Amino acid sequence: MAAEGPPPPVDLRDPAVFAQGIPHDLFAELRATPGLHWSPQHDGDRGFWSVTRLAEVVEVSRDPATYSSEVGHIQMYDIEEDCLAARASMIDLDPPVHTRLRRLVSSAFTPRHVQGYREAIRRRVRATLDRLEVDGGGDWVDLVAAPIPIGVICDLMGVPEADHGYLIELSDHLVAGTSSEPLPADAYGNTTDLRLLPFNSPAASAMSAYADAHAARLRERPGDDLSSQLLAAEIDGEALSPEEFANFFRLMIFAGNETTRSAMSHLAMHARAFPDAFGAVAADRELLGALAEEIVRYSSPILYFRRTVTRATELGGTTLAAGDKVVMWYASANFDDAAFDAPLEFRVDRPPTPIHSAFGGGGAHFCLGASLARLELVELLDEMFDRGLELDHGTPTHVDSNFVNGIEHLPVTVTRSSDHRSTP
């Protein structure tokens, strides 16, 4: 496909573009320019079209027959055919195979079902805030934003508490695989060709090894967790292969952990930046859900996912050919002023539609864990308001990545407002 118009002013593959968070001015410029924006071929990929407006992100997300997750890789760089199958979990597959896999776990993530996790989540929230308060602060990411989501998803997957730290570490390295400083190929004793590993990261092989050992333990003594459910499940009379289980496990741990952590990290920064919105919700807890939603929109923890075009089509005024790559920038669509009134304002009174695309633009792959993530955020906020916590923070360190809008460290100090002086 021939390139049209001048290339974008910066290379959107470069993690430095996202070093300070979402590049709002750049995305606004791309959204205002008619058609899709072309990033020409580069080492490791054949070039891609950037989809920056919400309506088009929704259009792509809801048409997997035209915009496939399976035919090409859903991250920005290309991988060879033989690697696609080895690395695939449900997020990399199209219906109907995707549908069969998703059905194995979807009932555990319905809005009604996740309410059953509320008490356990609240206990985790209390324990983490207790630790933070004892010291009067610390690293919000290490003490609060990282342990809550990994704790919750590990509980669901039947992973013992003692292993949570190890899985956080591996999950961190998966993201590092998308940055400009990858781990050495033999980290964690890895001997697998990096091409065959998700995120090209040796940490993915360590996570698969963990999944194998976890499966072996649960085959001996199954529990009432999701991993045991997956090991017992059959698709067309066949159990998941060890590789399929490991890919499933890795997806759940990564997807349930890194993203929610990022939203919780941004939450602490939003609390200081937008005190009026937070104050309004502290006074009226009916607004907790709206606040959680605005935090997710505003932080857009996943910057993009990519699709491959399967047949000639037209999108946003640009003609696309089979094989073309389109990158859906959720982090841009969530600030599209054609969809959101004053998108850079942080508001808890936004109408329920249009919904932001931080959990995806809808359709088959819409975030499986959206209700769980929302509940985790609501419980954290509610407990913070109950305690009257006031946060102040120092300079955040951003994750070096073109894929996630993550925060690596956030030093905070914490106090209770004068009418909440009791000890935790």
Ligand code: HEM
């Ligand atoms: C604020 C937190 C979260 C954000 C921003 C987020 C974002 C996303 C996005 C953008 C997608 C891709 C959607 C698409 O392609 O249409 C996705 C898919 C997914 N998410 Fe989340 N996610 C979050 C939390 C979670 C949690 C807590 C889980 C727990 C299990 C989870 C599990 C998944 C899974 C399994 C998929 C793949 C679904 C599929 O392919 O059918 N996510 N998420």
